[in-house]
Amino acid sequence: MQDKILEILRRKNEYASGEEISESLKISRQALWKHIQELRDSGYDIVAVPHLGYQLAASPDKLLPAEIKHNLGTKLIAKNISFFDAVPSTNDVALNMGIEGAPEGTVVVAETQTKGKGRLGRSWSSPKHKGIYFSLILRPKISPAQSPVITLLVSSSICEAIKEVCGVEAKIKWPNDILLQNKKLGGILTEISAETDRVHFLVIGVGLNVNNEKNLSLPQAISLKEVTQEHVSRLNLMQEILRRIEQDYLTFQKEGSSAVINRWREYNSTLGKRVKVTSDNGHLEGIAVDIDSDGGLLIRNDAGLIRKVMAGDVTHCR
């Protein structure tokens, strides 16, 4: 109902009378007043003038579902959005929703995470109102072994959206880091619920530093604002990310992983570099020559042999 009230207020440039709104939504004036109060409580600045009615003066700087959905234009992604001011981890919420049967495209977004998760059990810093922290449920018909491709897909979509909205070129470090000026701008954590031969659903968690101030305790981190020197609209960026993911995901479903990998190659900063990969199986050093159709990184060691790695931490050597 509150979404519908906002829609009416947005459509009107002038004041919308209480009578007009309550009639078109078939609710009482009293109920309307209650909804308006609740909208104000979530941060909407709604002006009320006697004999004129209501006007939306300003929307809050929050990634609220109604704001994200407004003019989004997607068909699959973000038709369902769950918003939280604070949550331990958006991935954990989305995992539970996935088990309960939440449809493909469901998004869980939070203003802050108290236990934001990175890869391999690491933590992810999620300062309130500064970054974009969301998780997306997808249900592709793939095997668990193919799921790394979805991480590549989403990381490319994010770089495309950043370029479009902020005009800067973010790069991807295999497998899941978004870099800007060789520092960490964001990361993706893909979690899987599956049988051995088919995925039930994936939860793709995205953490992105947007308007964060320089954090001296995280020297390897960077935010978009640090580079653009301007406040970035998290809402515009989030919407563009969701649109790009939808577009890239539909392309993946039609054309398969090669389309994803070609796009990933454009944005990657790993291929062609000398890298060191640390994993449970030890170290591997060599030139990152290409990426395989399942998302694995192909490395040519100094003896000229090509080895594929599916997991591990990559260091770009100087």
Place this chain on the structure above:
Amino acid sequence: MQDKILEILRRKNEYASGEEISESLKISRQALWKHIQELRDSGYDIVAVPHLGYQLAASPDKLLPAEIKHNLGTKLIAKNISFFDAVPSTNDVALNMGIEGAPEGTVVVAETQTKGKGRLGRSWSSPKHKGIYFSLILRPKISPAQSPVITLLVSSSICEAIKEVCGVEAKIKWPNDILLQNKKLGGILTEISAETDRVHFLVIGVGLNVNNEKNLSLPQAISLKEVTQEHVSRLNLMQEILRRIEQDYLTFQKEGSSAVINRWREYNSTLGKRVKVTSDNGHLEGIAVDIDSDGGLLIRNDAGLIRKVMAGDVTHCR
């Protein structure tokens, strides 16, 4: 506490006095009496004779944790057991417990499942007290792509246990069926919770027809009792399955997947046969020539080409 009371009753061939039991467990006589009542309610036949004390006359024909743990002798598997008279699906319970952090080796067992799950969203019939229905949580350090090997491992362990306890030779149809006389005796459903490059935990669900009567509506199903013509102790069989899984799992951790696959080859009924595989990607027909190190089935088609399948339904052609 009830486990400890049962332990004392089992240790004594004669009567154990109430005084003796309550002193050694440091509980009141009244508390002891309450526990004895509860044990009787779960099906234990405990005889009480004035001036003599208590004696365990008979244990219930149920897969109760105390019964399973008694003389089990494992170090990792089934140290934690959750028992349910009825549950929608032991796999679903185990998945939730896994997310909550249940340790490796945790077992969820039920006398019946109201929504027992088979592979690919199919159902599994679980008549009360007749079969063995349990799920096991394992936390191997492997990638999701390697997890089919664990299904092969558990299916081999089950065949070993059936041979030991019932003296009949069950066979495995790739990927997850346990066959006896070419009919379906049981199945395994392995579910995965993971990141793209490492497994958080696996839930291995086992359903096995033990003392089931012939079900005319399931002509392709068979039970152990139908073949042995004798009532089979579900408890003995379940214990032996758990022991074999532990042994085979420890071997896997030391020696890797080749040990698993060699044992699987002994029990399989698929290799060497002409098979038809139906999957999302269509049909494939040919001779099943071998199994790959990741658990995939290698099929030589009529043109002589070897193709690997990771998923699908296999029909053994005549």
